Amino acid sequence: MARPTKRQRSNFLSQFELDERLLRREDKKSGRPSLVEGYSNTDAEVLVKSWSASKNDNPLLRDIWHHEIRQLHRICGYPGANDIIAPLFATGDDDEGFHLALDVGQRRPLATILEFGNKNQWLKQTNRVTNRIRMWRNMQRICCGIEIIHQQGLIHRNLDGWSVLTSGGEQLDFQLTGFEWSIRLTGVRAQNTRSSSTKESIATASFYSDWRDFAFLISDLLRLDKRKISDPSIPPSSVSESILTDEIKLLRKLVVAEKFEQLDGDTINSEIDEVVSCLERSEARIEQNLRLAVRLGPTSGLSDAIRWQRMARSKRVTLRPS
DSSP states (O other): OOOOOOOOOOGGGGGEEEOSSOSBOOBTTTTBOEEEEEEETTOOEEEEEEEEOOTTSOTHHHHHHHHHHHHHHHHHTSTTGGGTBOOEEEEEEETTEEEEEEEOTTOEEHHHHHHHSOTTOGGGOTTSHHHHHHHHHHHHHHHHHHHHHHHTTEEOOOOSTTSEEEOOSSSOOOEEOOOTTOEESSSOOGGGGSOTTTSSOGGGOOHHHHHHHHHHHHHHHTTOOHHHHHOTTSOGGGTOSSSOHHHHHHHHHHHTGGGSSOOOHHHHHHHHHHHHHHHHHHHHHHHHTOOOOOOOOTTOHHHHHHHHHHHHHHHTOOOOOO
């Protein structure tokens, strides 16, 4: 991330050097915060989420902010969560609103890389088997993050390209974030922190809805038609010419997850292992079948080189007398 020019800020935000350009503008109607990259006064790279506040703003914005802070403190205390859940750097409120800074390192939202990243970025070339293997391995990290919050009785309800952070490099580094709309499956109190128009109703939310969103996010990365993934009448082999049927079958299973008795992070990660094994075998076959084709003809430089090589070899042959 290029170091931004420091802007004059009051109170909480004054400790950061924030980029002049927002990654995402705030949507007050839905309660989605603005996102901006920056550096702390200790040179830590941060992603700052802000909900602006004024007298006319919905008072529930403060509740949304408090809610995400509580969830992050709860989730990040889980063993092994620090590597796959984006940790808090600082939180605070001031005259401009309510703010939450995440310690992201070189990561940024997946959505921004997909939209603005270089066309040669591996995330934009998932038609290549090697890149799909890396994608599936990274999504296993998100799968583990979802399982952690499910173990604590929470539902994410907000899984998309903005709730996944990555540097876009070759290392496996996907992290899960975006807990402003998460709820507890039992004794839901978070239902008052959101409007009914933003997401699916709480009555239909479940662990299964997170796995469905997980599948749809992967479908986006593979550039697959979600309608075809969701339609069991379409054979897996007809969904895509470049994606293996094993990949399609797993995605479809996750989309209709409520039909299966057992579906959790461990089960899904095991099935992803099987998909990766299929991809590795496919990659090995591709490498095995590589052939070199060249054009030979009277005007070909390669033909001339072969001809001169043969002539030179024949001149070096000494015939023995019989």
